[in-house]
Amino acid sequence: MGIKIYGFWRSIASFRVRVALRLKGLPFEETPVDILSGEQFEPGYEAVNAERVVPTFIHDGHSIFQSMAIMEYLDDIQPEPRLLPEDVKERAYARSLALMTIADAHPLVTPRIRNHLAKTFGADVKAIEEWGKHWTTEGLATYERLLARRLPAPFALGEEPGLADICIAGQVVTAQYLKLELNTFPTVARLAGRCFEIPAFATSHPFEQPGFKTASAH
Numbered sequence: 001m002g003i004k005i006y007g008f009w010r011s012i013a014s015f016r017v018r019v020a021l022r023l024k025g026l027p028f029e030e031t032p033v034d035i036l037s038g039e040q041f042e043p044g045y046e047a048v049n050a051e052r053v054v055p056t057f058i059h060d061g062h063s064i065f066q067s068m069a070i071m072e073y074l075d076d077i078q079p080e081p082r083l084l085p086e087d088v089k090e091r092a093y094a095r096s097l098a099l100m101t102i103a104d105a106h107p108l109v110t111p112r113i114r115n116h117l118a119k120t121f122g123a124d125v126k127a128i129e130e131w132g133k134h135w136t137t138e139g140l141a142t143y144e145r146l147l148a149r150r151l152p153a154p155f156a157l158g159e160e161p162g163l164a165d166i167c168i169a170g171q172v173v174t175a176q177y178l179k180l181e182l183n184t185f186p187t188v189a190r191l192a193g194r195c196f197e198i199p200a201f202a203t204s205h206p207f208e209q210p211g212f213k214t215a216s217a218h
């Protein structure tokens with residue numbers, strides 16, 4: 001039965017899972033759920049994912065939710081190449097870096113938050129864009145401060161890319177959506193640059209997904 005994910009081209013959480021799968025060389029099929037048009041709220045998808053978000057990961061019929069849980073599961077079923085280091089302090093550092101995006105910065109700019117700002121607080125397109133820029137910049141600034149204290153060599157935890165790099169690269173993709181300059185975040189920019197030289201990252205970039213190509217053709 002293999003691996004199937006429900007994802008969306010623009011979804012940063014789907015990007016994270018795609019990269020992890022490709023770093024491990026695990027083949028998968030992706031079924032798109034258009035979270036911009038509201039497909040996540042359709043009963044068929046709600047039955048798949050109670051939270052009504054992407055990604056959903058299905059392995060041999062077993063469903064897993066949340067990109068962090070999915071990436072850790074991949075490390076459990078196929079330890080090499082490792083996404084999380086074995087050393088416990090290093091593992092904690094990798095998870096800390098990952099959660100800065102997954103738990104703190106990224107949730108603030110998801111469609112459900114943007115839609116709620118518009119519907120409940122009357123925020124217009126410009127205000128929502130400013131909101132997104134503010135929180136994405138905060139996330140980048142946190143990463144820059146941390147990475148400056150322990151310089152990537154060349155990746156966040158050392159010679160190989162892992163969980164932390166995937167999450168930092170995703171934060172940079174959000175910055176690209178918002179056309180934010182990375183000049184003031186040189187360490188983050190360098191790290192992301194190294195990541196996107198790797199095919200697993202490059203081919204998982206939202207702008208490389210078939211859904212983006214179809215959407216931009218219209």
Ligand SMILES: N[C@@H](CCC(=O)N[C@@H](CS)C(=O)NCC(=O)O)C(=O)O
Binds near residue numbers: 010035111112
């Ligand atoms: N913490 C979750 C985030 C899931 C999430 O918010 N996904 C977004 C796309 S990146 C989504 O489906 N949003 C739908 C919505 O906001 O309505 C994870 O890392 O998997």
